[in-house]
Amino acid sequence: MSERRLLMIPGSTIQDPTVLRAMCRQSDSHLSLEWAKKFKSVLEDLKKILLTRGESFVFAGSGTLSQEAGLCSLIEPGDSVLCLNNGYFGGRFADIAKRYGAKTEVLQVEWGKAIKPEDVKRALKGKQFKAVTAAHVETSTGVAIPIQEIAEVVRNSNSLFVIDTIASLGGMELRTDDWGLDVVCSCSQKCMGVPPGLVLIGAGKRAVEFLQQRKSDVPAFYADLKNWLPCMIDPAKYHATPPVNLIYALGQACKLVLEEGLEARITRHRRLAEAFREAMRALGLRLVPEPGFEADTVTAAYYPQGVDDMAFRTEVEKNGVIIARGFGPLEGKIFRVGHMGQVTSADLMATIGAIERSFKKLGFEIEFGSGLRAAERVLM
Numbered sequence: 001m002s003e004r005r006l007l008m009i010p011g012s013t014i015q016d017p018t019v020l021r022a023m024c025r026q027s028d029s030h031l032s033l034e035w036a037k038k039f040k041s042v043l044e045d046l047k048k049i050l051l052t053r054g055e056s057f058v059f060a061g062s063g064t065l066s067q068e069a070g071l072c073s074l075i076e077p078g079d080s081v082l083c084l085n086n087g088y089f090g091g092r093f094a095d096i097a098k099r100y101g102a103k104t105e106v107l108q109v110e111w112g113k114a115i116k117p118e119d120v121k122r123a124l125k126g127k128q129f130k131a132v133t134a135a136h137v138e139t140s141t142g143v144a145i146p147i148q149e150i151a152e153v154v155r156n157s158n159s160l161f162v163i164d165t166i167a168s169l170g171g172m173e174l175r176t177d178d179w180g181l182d183v184v185c186s187c188s189q190k191c192m193g194v195p196p197g198l199v200l201i202g203a204g205k206r207a208v209e210f211l212q213q214r215k216s217d218v219p220a221f222y223a224d225l226k227n228w229l230p231c232m233i234d235p236a237k238y239h240a241t242p243p244v245n246l247i248y249a250l251g252q253a254c255k256l257v258l259e260e261g262l263e264a265r266i267t268r269h270r271r272l273a274e275a276f277r278e279a280m281r282a283l284g285l286r287l288v289p290e291p292g293f294e295a296d297t298v299t300a301a302y303y304p305q306g307v308d309d310m311a312f313r314t315e316v317e318k319n320g321v322i323i324a325r326g327f328g329p330l331e332g333k334i335f336r337v338g339h340m341g342q343v344t345s346a347d348l349m350a351t352i353g354a355i356e357r358s359f360k361k362l363g364f365e366i367e368f369g370s371g372l373r374a375a376e377r378v379l380m
Helices: 017-023 033-050 063-072 092-099 117-124 147-156 205-213 225-233 244-260 262-282 309-318 345-361 370-379
Strands: 055-060 080-085 103-108 131-135 160-164 183-187 198-203 298-302 334-338
Touching (some): 017 244, 055 225, 063 092, 063 183, 063 198, 063 225, 092 103, 103 117, 160 205, 198 244, 262 298, 262 345
Parallel strands (some): 080 103, 080 131
Antiparallel strands (some): 055 198, 298 334
């Protein structure tokens, strides 16, 4: 039974069997022309998902490294950076910027709230920042900020825009070039449905030009996108050994995304998210995000009074489903469910059922089946 648990955390996510099988083969030589052709094909497919005519970057690392590489490659000591912070992960950009000698200003809002374009406009007024950072989906709260509208504000200020799309790439609408996103930071284990271990970054034309013209050295050798750029343009070149088998898996995952179609995939994620949110509301739970700014890839909900976090999540796991705890000031107060990547409506209904049974088992009064019925009305 232990191998049948349903992983419904906000990443790592469920992996399609074809993605896992793609990894289970003998590695190519990462110095061969055959491998260079395969890798280039994966990078081109990733650009189609990023919707950019710029460059895509793939190398070994986590989502945190994608944030660090994306930002440190653009800033120099003394540069000013505006960091938009409405949760745990968006807040990391400020720590990264400080470590690379930047002067940081943080636009902070309460966890659960979204940063709005007018907030950014006020923060930028009369000031000049080298870069602005933000998390498209704040995984700690399930909040999605209006990234397209904010990008327009940032673009008008001539700042570079660096976005954490770790919980949105491949699951929510994201148009790197059309929206003027300069650097899009992501990773493999969320909506893309690949095991953890890959940094995925998209760079628009303006960011690529900056990397090519930059004169000063980035203090981080491995994370410097300028060092990786020649290898992404021509994978026959070398900076560090690529994780060959994970890139096989990414190649298959990209094919699944493109076969489904970006528009259809975004619609599927939105439908599943709406069904799950309606189910939680039907159970009497309050969602963390302010209305109208809920992400379509992860939902965070407050516990009813008196429910113990560990006891609840343990009970859900006994029902074969794994969900996630809260972070920071919300730890112990909320639970989080990821509904992204290869998740199906059957997976979602199984999760809702496990949540209902667990609340009932712990003595919380709910109308049994109300969550399932509410979700079904959306999914019909």
